[in-house]
Amino acid sequence: MSWLERRWYQSGQAPLFLRPLSALYSSLALRKKSRDLRSQWNAPVPLLVVGNISVGGTGKTPLTSYLVPVLKEQGYRPGIISRGYGGRSGVYPLDVSQAQGPQQTGDEPFMLHKRCQCPVVVGPDRVAAAQYLLQHYDCDLIISDDGLQHYRLGRDIEIAVVDGLRGLGNGCLLPAGPLRERPERLQTVDLVVCNGQMPTGLADLTGAFVMQLEPEALRSCSGEDVLPVAHFTGQSVHAVAGIGNPQRFFHALKQTLGMKVIPHPKPDHHQYQRDEFHLVPRLPIIMTEKDAVKVADFGLEDAWYLEVSARLPDNFKLQLLERLAAVKSDKGKSQHG
Incomplete structure (x- = not known):
């Protein structure tokens, strides 16, 4: 951010020098x-x-x-x-x-x-x-x-x-x-x-x-495999998110699903390259569904997206x-x- x-x-007034631009x-x-x-x-x-x-x-x-x-x-x-x-x-x-x-x-x-x-x-x-x-x-x-x-x-x-x-x-x-x-x-x-x-x-x-956005499943980014949402509870994972507020996604993985998150925030609508996923240490990669559609052809191993449904x-x-x-x-x- x-x-x-x-x-x-943050609490407090907006920056004074920007107020004329707001007007x-x-x-x-x-x-x-x-x-x-x-x-x-x-x-x-x-x-x-x-x-x-x-x-x-x-x-x-x-x-x-x-x-x-x-x-x-x-x-x-x-x-x-x-x-x-x-x-x-x-x-x-x-x-x-x-x-x-x-x-x-x-x-x-x-x-x-x-x-x-x-x-x-x-x-x-x-x-x-x-x-x-x-x-x-x-x-x-x-x-x-x-x-x-x-x-x-x-x-x-x-x-x-x-x-x-x-x-x-x-x-x-x-x-x-x-x-x-x-x-x-x-x-x-x-x-x-x-x-x-x-x-x-x-x-x-x-x-x-x-x-409320309720987690439904973990789905493979490059295949048809499906895991229960609690599969990685207690484990360390790489979390990748190119959305408007990545911290909300990381918070959900940590607080709702109990994962130990190594965060990788990206700009909203980020266009990924294959080499961005050579992450160390080698751990499962969890991302949003919005990010997953952009990497479906990368053939990533042990990469999953969190499917959520609104209630x-x-x-x-x-x-x-x-x-x-x-x-x-x-x-x-x-x-x-």
């Missing part, structure tokens, strides 16, 4: 939001955005993985759109099913397509991605993985995800703090999901729920489905009106 990130999440950021962001809203595109089907108001990993992708099967059980045919951070493609929108691998699509969309078994389309222009999805697939609901601040994309339901441990940091906008939008923005979304615990200051927020209160699902039913009814009336 850089010096600046540490300052964001400039706020002005530019509000101007862009106003411009985007004037040209906003609204999908003919319900569109749900899963996003956050802070930079870094908060748990958006696990929540999206949770939502898809819940929606399928209710008879919806969901599709996912994503920016595709970390991917490099010469053509957008890009259908993940036609891509050559995560280096082209980005790690999170590739993982979501593999795990959720539903259409996934990536591109920096989320409106174009959504239109492509509707043109090529029989989807009656769109989930935007990230994109809360992509206001040109109309949305019917907004879910904001907050890191339960770090919360909103010092509550300041970039670069003095970690926020893309002011804390009051959480009052305007439909649902707030706090990853791991309810942060101080958000306990009274209406429509806030706690999401949320039943009331979260009930509120979400009620909102969706209302949106679906409204859109049906407008199309036949």
Whole structure:
């Protein structure tokens, strides 16, 4: 974690010399939001955005993985759109099913397509991605993985995800703090999901729920082998994580699964090279599912990823489905009106 990130999440005021830059950021962001809203595109089907108001990993992708099967059980045919951070493609929108691998699509969309078994389309222009999805697939609901601040994309339901441990940091906008939008923005979304615990200051927020990420299994990075999550309890392991908040992953391995962790944090969306895994001493390697999709072809021995599943209160699902039913009814009336 850089010096600046540490300052964001420490007690005390934000660095004085960065506050004018935060004011400039706020002005530019509000101007862009106003411009985007004037040209906003609204999908003919319900569109749900899963996003956050802070930079870094908060748990958006696990929540999206949770939502898809819940929606399928209710008879919806969901599709996912994503920016595709970390991917490099010469053509957008890009259908993940036609891509050559995560280096082209980005790690999170590739993982979501593999795990959720539903259409996934990536591109920096989320409106174009959504239109492509509707043109090529029989989807009656769109989930935007990230994109809360992509206001040109109309949305019917907004879910904001907050890191339960770090919360909103010092509550300041970039670069003095970690926020893309002011804390009051959480009052305007439909649902707030706090990853791991309810942060101080958000306990009274209406429509806030706690999401727990529960370990399910350890799966081989290069094969089909599966181990129980407690297989390496009490043992020393190398832990590799190229996610927004690697420390959360290392903490889970140590505190929840009882492993003795040698941490290897990497930048979010890190593009791995084979020689990065010549780790000493030779021990089992544990990584996230998001990292594992990028090293599947490396042929790593004794390398595993931790498969986790999100758990949320039943009331979260009930509120979400009620909102969706209302949106679906409204859109049906407008199309036949």
